[in-house]
Amino acid sequence: MATTESPRARASIIIRIAPKDITKALIEPDRLTQFWLASSSAPLAAGAKVHWKFMVPGAEVDTTATRLIPGRKIDWQWSDGTDVDIDLEEVDGGTAVTIVSSGFRGSRDEVVEHALTATEGFAFVLAALKDMLESGKASNIVRDKARLIELRR
Numbered sequence: 001m002a003t004t005e006s007p008r009a010r011a012s013i014i015i016r017i018a019p020k021d022i023t024k025a026l027i028e029p030d031r032l033t034q035f036w037l038a039s040s041s042a043p044l045a046a047g048a049k050v051h052w053k054f055m056v057p058g059a060e061v062d063t064t065a066t067r068l069i070p071g072r073k074i075d076w077q078w079s080d081g082t083d084v085d086i087d088l089e090e091v092d093g094g095t096a097v098t099i100v101s102s103g104f105r106g107s108r109d110e111v112v113e114h115a116l117t118a119t120e121g122f123a124f125v126l127a128a129l130k131d132m133l134e135s136g137k138a139s140n141i142v143r144d145k146a147r148l149i150e151l152r153r
Contacts (some may be wrong), residue, residue, distance in 0.1 A: 006111055009056040009101040009118030013126045016094035017133040019071035024072055025129060026086065027065075034138040044068065044076065050105075055146035082118075083104060097126060 014058045015022060025031040029040035032052075041051040043063040053060040062079035076088040089096045099122045104114035128141040 002134055006102065006104060007115035009115045011119055011122035012096060012097070012098035013130055014091060014094050014096050015126075015130045015133055019088040019090060019095045021133065022088055022095055022097060022129070023068075023070045023074065024134060027068070027072060035132045036125050036142050044074070055143050059146075077103075082114075086128050099126065099127070 007116065008083065009073040017042075025035070027044035029043060030034065030038050032152070036055075038053040038055050040053075044050055044063065046065050046068045048065065049064045050065075052063050055142060057082065065076045066083075067073055072088055074088075081103050084099065084101045087096075087098045087100075088096075101115075101118045101122065104118075105109045108128050117150050124142055124145050128139055131137075131139040131141065
């Protein structure tokens, strides 16, 4: 049976780090800029608007945390109305991190393309986060993907 629900982006991974440390990495500017962002105007805090610049030149967005439960849940809305929900669940001595993004706008084809692009992007972000937290050093996973996007524009 077909559904009329809009496509959602979804990516998940196990990171062998405590949920509270993953929360810090996803809300603190000094951590976010090690693996994902070029800059963040402030830490994420429930109800506060934060400006994020991504590693792709010209890509930036205002981000407002809608729910923040350290070690369990981080939800925000981007200025384009897209929602991002992150669930953290302790498993196998680590944390299952699941990101779901929804609320894409446009024609059916555009919405599908946005969801696919977001899924790919969040998969890279999670891989970079895992690498940074488990190895103690940042990789160039997101930076290299951003460079590829820039070259193909």
